[in-house]
Amino acid sequence: MKILHISVSDKIGGAAIAAFRLNRAMLAAGWNSKLLVLYKRSIDEDVISVTKYKTKAFYYVGRAINYLLNKYVLKPIYMYSSALWGIRVCHRQELQEADIIYVHWINNDFLSIKELKRILCTNKKVIFFMHDMWTITGGCHYSFDCDKYKIKCQNCLYxxxxxxxxxxxxxKKKYKLLTPCQNLFFVTPSTWLGDCVKQSALFGNKKIKIIPNIIDTHIFKSIDQGVARSLLGLPMEKKLILFGADAGTANPYKGWSYLKEALIKVQMTNVEIVVFGNKLPKEEEKEISYVVHSVGRLNDEYSLSLLYNAVDLFITPSLADNFPNTILEALACSTPVVAFNTGGIPDLVRHKVTGYLAEYKSSISLAQGIEWVLAHLTDDAFIDSMKEYTKNYLSEKKVLDKHKVFIEEILSSNE
Known part of the structure; x- marks a missing residue:
């Protein structure tokens, strides 16, 4: 059985990383798997890049057109993809030889809706691995409070x-070209997104499976905190809170304003902040009145694992998220997480089991979560329950077994 994953990249963005990890895990398990991408950043031989100059030139023309479209059509704080332009991949040998095709995040004008239709017309079994809501909407990646996708997207708020x-x-284009296809199936990593698909007007009648994103627990695992702090040059005696600030303070999805208010409300001393990704602007540092340690961008997984082990708590105040890799990574390192109760986050952050689920958009609840977790770091029952949960839920073998069972169901079906 030959499997082909399709993703805009193998390393740029959370969805790309999830696709790359799944492909690598399948290979390690002895599966025949490849990953086709537009942008390749890894050195893996089983990751194939679309490199022809003509193809890339066509892609950049589409990007330029879409840039102008978004400039005058899209409200700048939201993420929207029309997928009206893209490049051709259905003729590629890797696709023609595949038995199962996983379509991951293919936006940024990589694949168009028409190209998705062409892929489906090959009569291959196609699994759309959803990393956000784009597949079931009129173009937005998260609908927030809007539920028009359940009936018909129109007059979009964004x-x-x-x-x-x-x-x-x-x-309408998705409905006409994709909905009738009987060889289209869905995987979502979160229960929330699975429910969204089931309620959608486009694909509510399709076969769907909830399968978590995969993670290499040989890399992301618990190690001695003192050793990790020593290697990263972080203080030994402080309570350290980790926050990822990759465009976090400017991106409305990331909820920085709520975290800033929460940190001001936290009634605990001996606490300092660790930031990875972009540095916090100086004015933001002054507003929260905490010592801030910036470790910059960490481009390899071993350094990321070291960082999660060095801190006491990871906090992610995202206002919209599916199944964040950062939470997955933190929990695999036995680091508790505080996050808002939204999207697919509750599948990972079990309240007072693997961390603390704060009331949505409440900085007060977020502050209470930080205080609760920091106060329970020496609670054996909390630590043991977190480790037990993550051990059972994040098992690489169990995740691959779920994919295997789903693939077998698809191949044996008459659809």
Missing amino acids: LRGHVVDMALYVF
Whole structure:
């Protein structure tokens, strides 16, 4: 059995990393698996890049057109992809030889809706591995409070008003080209997103499986905190809170304003902040009145694992998220997490078991979560329950077994 994963990249973005890890895990288990990408950053031989100059040139023309479209159509704080342009991949040998095709995150004008239709017309079994809501909407990646995708996307709240209703146009295109296909199946890593698919007007009748993202627990695992802090040059005696600030303070999805308010409300001393990714702006540091340690961008998984082990708590105040790799990584290192109760986060952050689920958009609840976790770091029952849960839930073998069972169901079906 030959498997082909398709993703815009192998390393750029959380969805790309999830696709790369799944492909690598399948290879390690002896599966025949490859990953086809537009942008390749790894050196893995089983990751194939679309490198032809003509193909790339066509892609950049599409990017330029979409840039102009988004500049005048999209409200800048939201993420929207029309997928009206893209490049051709259905003719590639890797795709023609595959028995199962996993389609991951293919936006940023990598694949168009028409190209997805062409792939489905090969009669291959296609699994859309959803990393956000784009597949079931008129183009937005997270609908927040809008539930039009359950009936018909139109007059999108996140688009500027224009003569052409872009959301309705894209929604109809998906409905016409993709919905009738009987060889299309779905995997989502979170229960929340699975429920969204089941309620969607586009694909509510399709076969769907909830399978968590995979992680290499040989890399992301618990090690001595003192050793990790020593190697990273972090203080030994402080309570350290980790926050990822990769565009975090400017990105409305990341909830920085709520975290900033929460940190001001935290009634604990001896606490310092560790930031990875981008540095916090100086004015933001002054507003929270904490010592901030910036470790910059960590581009390898071993350094990331070291960082999660060095801190006492990882906090992610995202306002919209599916199944964050950062939470997965932290928990695999036995580091508790505080996050808002939204999206697919509750599948990972079990309240007072693997961390603390704060009330959505409540900085007070977020502060209470930080205080609760820091106060229970020496609680054996809490630590043991967290380790037991993550051990059972994050097992690489169990995740691969779920994919195997689903693939066997698909191949044996008459669809």
